[in-house]
């Protein structure tokens with residue numbers, strides 16, 4: 001084990017409670033005067049106060065020799081779980097694989113951010129065109145934008161997680177919402193298509209309408225499901241991108257109203273999908289059903305009896321999987337976005353809520369939700385989380401998640417590199433167990449830029 005620099009106040013606290021510290025390394029002041037001898041156990045706070053007086057805010061402990069810290073009962077104190085006090089030697093660099101990972105995350109984020117901004121600029125242009133013309137827009141520009149997004153998201157499993165994080169810092173809601181819903185939906189669709197299409201095909205071939213439609217409304221044939229071809233995915237993605245386009249024709253004072261909408265106002269808002277959205281599509285001769293179904297039914301009914309849906313003429317079993325994904329992505333993005341009148345909800349809470357509401361309704365929805373949750377990635381690499389102990393951590397890998405702490409418990413930046421740790425596996429002592437503070441939304445590193453150490457900001461050439 002390497003040499004660590006431990007916060008001196010923490011050590012003073014341990015010793016004052018009857019604990020013992022042994023450095024395992026000679027500690028000298030900057031004039032070379034020996035302050036602590038490496039093999040002498042410290043049972044009193046005085047020597048530590050002397051080190052502190054000489055400006056030592058941390059004390060080196062070499063755990064690989066005779067160094068260590070013990071509590072009153074003689075049990076070794078582990079500092080892994082409370083990374084605020086484990087500051088590695090600043091000269092020590094992170095393992096090369098970790099450095100590479102951080103660099104890769106930053107490279108993907110930069111690319112995603114560029115795509116995101118470009119898509120946002122284009123939807124802004126389209127919305128302005130629709131406003132000016134009453135409905136027409138440059139469909140070629142939208143096609144190109146969506147192609148770019150789909151290609152990026154198809155690159156690998158983590159592409160999406162880099163695409164949507166920046167939404168938390170902006171408030172151009174409709175633009176961000178169009179791009180994000182498209183990114184979330186497309187990413188979920190790609191996974192759904194790859195992983196579950198076969199299972200669902202088998203499932204649908206054995207299912208009887210009566211087993212699903214318990215209310216006896218047997219007029220709806222079970223929709224068959226085929227693998228979505230690349231061109232289908234592109235068209236569906238276009239549908240996701242344009243799903244709310246009808247909102248451009250809804251009066252802004254109603255759309256942005258902060259209080260509760262009256263029934264009459266809500267009736268007007270509802271029209272953005274099945275009426276205004278469809279009107280815009282038809283004015284631009286976009287009659288592809290993949291696109292129009294997303295626009296028309298993205299507030300449709302996912303299970304029998306679901307409240308607040310519109311239009312209601314499509315039975316849940318008739319609702320194609322890609323439209324269900326559109327609806328879930330729409331809900332997810334709306335809830336996790338920051339608006340002028342509300343904070344962003346934590347994605348974990350949102351996913352849990354979506355799961356609770358939909359997962360038990362039917363098996364098809366379960367398959368879709370699995371793809372959706374996989375795509376959303378609860379703790380995306382490159383995002384920032386708060387822990388219940390007050391620290392902020394940078395997510396290196398969503399599996400775990402594996403994180404790098406970069407502040408102490410007071411939120412003060414650590415300027416030394418910390419070892420990556422896996423949440424939940426941190427310590428044998430439950431009191432030191434690290435947990436994610438779910439009351440806080442995920443943040444993008446940009447939001448905590450000032451607290452972020454240089455090695456996490458590492459720019460991408």
Ligand SMILES: [Fe+2]
Nearest residue numbers: 243244273298
């Ligand atoms: Fe909508």
Ligand SMILES: [Fe+2]
Nearest residue numbers: 177243244330
């Ligand atoms: Fe929407």
